[in-house]
Amino acid sequence: xxxxxxxxxEPTTPERILDAALASFAGRGYDGTSLDALASGLAIRKQTxxxxxxxxxxxxxxxTDRSAAELSDVLETALVEAGSGWGRIEAVVRSVFxxxxxxxxxxxxxxxxxxxxxxxxxxxVADLEPLVARASAFLEAEMDAGHMRRHQPRLLLxxxxxxxxxxxxxxxxxxxxxxxxxxxxxxxxxxxxxxxLRSALLTEGD
Amino acid sequence: xxxxxxxxxEPTTPERILDAALASFAGRGYDGTSLDALASGLAIRKQTxxxxxxxxxxxxxxxTDRSAAELSDVLETALVEAGSGWGRIEAVVRSVFxxxxxxxxxxxxxxxxxxxxxxxxxxxVADLEPLVARASAFLEAEMDAGHMRRHQPRLLLxxxxxxxxxxxxxxxxxxxxxxxxxxxxxxxxxxxxxxxLRSALLTEGD
DNA sequence: CGATCTGTCTACCATATGGTAAGTGACCGG
DNA sequence: CCGGTCACTTACCATATGGTAGACAGATCG
Numbered sequence: 001x002x003x004x005x006x007x008x009x010e011p012t013t014p015e016r017i018l019d020a021a022l023a024s025f026a027g028r029g030y031d032g033t034s035l036d037a038l039a040s041g042l043a044i045r046k047q048t049x050x051x052x053x054x055x056x057x058x059x060x061x062x063x064t065d066r067s068a069a070e071l072s073d074v075l076e077t078a079l080v081e082a083g084s085g086w087g088r089i090e091a092v093v094r095s096v097f098x099x100x101x102x103x104x105x106x107x108x109x110x111x112x113x114x115x116x117x118x119x120x121x122x123x124x125v126a127d128l129e130p131l132v133a134r135a136s137a138f139l140e141a142e143m144d145a146g147h148m149r150r151h152q153p154r155l156l157l158x159x160x161x162x163x164x165x166x167x168x169x170x171x172x173x174x175x176x177x178x179x180x181x182x183x184x185x186x187x188x189x190x191x192x193x194x195x196x197l198r199s200a201l202l203t204e205g206d
Numbered sequence: 207x208x209x210x211x212x213x214x215x216e217p218t219t220p221e222r223i224l225d226a227a228l229a230s231f232a233g234r235g236y237d238g239t240s241l242d243a244l245a246s247g248l249a250i251r252k253q254t255x256x257x258x259x260x261x262x263x264x265x266x267x268x269x270t271d272r273s274a275a276e277l278s279d280v281l282e283t284a285l286v287e288a289g290s291g292w293g294r295i296e297a298v299v300r301s302v303f304x305x306x307x308x309x310x311x312x313x314x315x316x317x318x319x320x321x322x323x324x325x326x327x328x329x330x331v332a333d334l335e336p337l338v339a340r341a342s343a344f345l346e347a348e349m350d351a352g353h354m355r356r357h358q359p360r361l362l363l364x365x366x367x368x369x370x371x372x373x374x375x376x377x378x379x380x381x382x383x384x385x386x387x388x389x390x391x392x393x394x395x396x397x398x399x400x401x402x403l404r405s406a407l408l409t410e411g412d
Numbered sequence: 413c414g415a416t417c418t419g420t421c422t423a424c425c426a427t428a429t430g431g432t433a434a435g436t437g438a439c440c441g442g
Numbered sequence: 443c444c445g446g447t448c449a450c451t452t453a454c455c456a457t458a459t460g461g462t463a464g465a466c467a468g469a470t471c472g
Contacts, residue, residue: 013419013420028237028321029235029238029321030238031234031235031237032235032237034458034459034460035459035460036458036459036460044420044421045420045421045422046459046460046461047420047421047461047462048419048420048421049424050460050461050462051419051420052419054461056459056460056461081470082353101331110315111321115234115235115317115318117437219449240428240429240430241430242429242430250429250450250451252429252431253450253451253452254450255450256431257432257448257449257450258434258449260431261430261431262429262430262431304437314413320456326456353433358454362448363461365418
């Protein structure tokens with residue numbers, strides 16, 4: 001995997017390929033992405049892609065590996081920096097929302113992987129398992145501390161996850177709901193859904 | 207569009223095609239579905255499909271039209287039969303869950319349509335708009351009657367929708383959450399998420 | 413300077429795909 | 443019995459796709 005680049009440096013060719021592939025896999029799907037289209041968007045030839053990634057499947061693996069690492073990074077940071085009580089939970093959920101707004105391709109990729117299924121998805125899911133375990137442990141600790149109602153932590157993660165998925169990837173659905181999904185309305189919606197989760201999760205005494 | 211068939215009659219060829227196409231579009235995606243594979247699954251030739259539906263795109267339209275009609279039917283029935291108060295809301299949400307369990311392809315299709323985007327998705331979304339308006343009106347009436355907290359009704363619909371999507375289509379994600387998604391666990395999860403929504407939506411006096 | 417390696421390109425291939433044209437057998441009204 | 447329609451087939455086609463083979467230019471190094 002190419003090493004993470006600094007803000008000033010221009011991306012290397014394999015990095016540019018990974019960026020474009022992530023966007024395309026998330027947006028048009030794996031099957032809907034052709035190496036030719038990918039290459040032409042980068043003003044290179046398809047064979048250059050196959051030089052760096054010997055097959056489309058390997059390219060997908062590289063994309064998922066890098067994305068899983070980024071997802072893990074963001075949530076790990078949020079978990080470490082979080083305060084205590086509801087504010088702590090809120091901070092973590094908010095960091096997920098922020099990530100989804102900043103890098104919607106990552107959410108789109110998760111959705112796409114769930115559709116592709118094994119073996120590619122199995123690998124992705126294995127990459128993410130430590131993250132899920134970590135987040136579950138966090139939620140469980142908050143329950144033990146009485147900061148939130150008793151729920152199965154992984155069930156809660158699923159609720160949060162599916163909310164994020166629903167909010168940020170189903171653009172057409174948002175439209176039928178009568179709103180142009182602008183950045184502004186997304187932020188407002190985020191806040192409202194956070195309230196929704198809040199009232200569902202909070203303990204009585206909060 | 208072929209007319210709905212009764213329980214005893216065997217399906218006509220175009221109906222069988224629509225059934226298989228719905229399952230495949232929802233499962234493997236539009237791009238991931240080839241007419242050849244579709245046909246071979248039905249033990250017919252691809253040209254028979256093209257005889258009934260002159261192109262793959264028209265087939266998709268036929269599938270979405272029929273699916274939108276079925277979604278509308280189910281929810282309309284639920285809205286009409288619902289009682290009053292929270293029980294009424296619960297009955298409607300439950301009918302959505304039931305539909306999603308019984309016909310997961312419908313949910314998968316919604317997800318796929320949101321990925322495909324215009325123009326196919328626009329048509330689907332237009333077909334569903336009356337349903338969404340109806341459901342919004344229902345929720346708004348419940349708010350007026352004081353049966354639930356004030357929220358934007360379409361926002362609530364989105365929350366319910368995304369929960370259903372997350373629950374019933376992200377099978378791989380369920381797996382990483384440590385559970386084999388059996389019918390039994392899905393039912394239990396449904397109940398728990400219904401509780402989650404309940405506590406989020408209920409008015410204080412309930 | 414010459415050999416080698418690295419990154420990208422041109423040329424090509426086998427296969428799969430959506431779609432067209434035309435044929436075939438069964439049924440059906442006259 | 444016969445012409446026509448219906449449902450479906452075989453035969454075919456143009457294009458797009460993932461992937462291979464090998465050429466070529468520039469940098470690197472002895």
